[in-house]
Amino acid sequence: MKTHDQRFAEMSFASVYPHYIAKVEKKGRTKEELHQVIEWLTGFNDQQLQAQIDDKVSFEIFFQNASLNPNAHLIKGLICGYRIEEIDNPLTQKVRYLDKLVDELAKGKKLEKILRNS
Structure with a gap:
């Protein structure tokens, strides 16, 4: 059986991307904002x-x-029940970073906050 991490490694970005667009557009955000993130x-x-x-x-x-x-x-923070900063697998952590940014965009957070510019 494939591990959680292996599934992420093999999953195509193209298969998930339309879901990202749908998620943010459903909440009134744009594809352009998604691309910026x-x-x-x-x-x-x-x-x-x-x-x-x-x-x-x-x-x-x-x-x-x-x-x-x-x-x-x-x-x-939390994404799908996992604390992002505690994820051991570097690839899984990066996928969760992206998920978290898409979530924040969909939740109406300001781009300046999402983009964590110091």
Whole structure:
């Protein structure tokens, strides 16, 4: 049986991305705001992000290709019952960082707060 971490590693970013869009748009946020949040975390601009989607890369490859924001460690709190700062597997932690940012966007948090700029 695959572990939680293995499932994340093999899951394609493209399969989850439409759910991110639906989640934020349902709450009155925009795809552009979602892209801004993803770019902050990963360094991917719109073209680079689209290439990841078109190539149907796994989350493992997605985050290998990314330049993780140096302030990503400031993303804390609970997501799906897990405390983000206590997740041992680096890939799972990065996926949860992204989930948390999408959640905060959907919950109406201001972009300045989501982007944790020091």
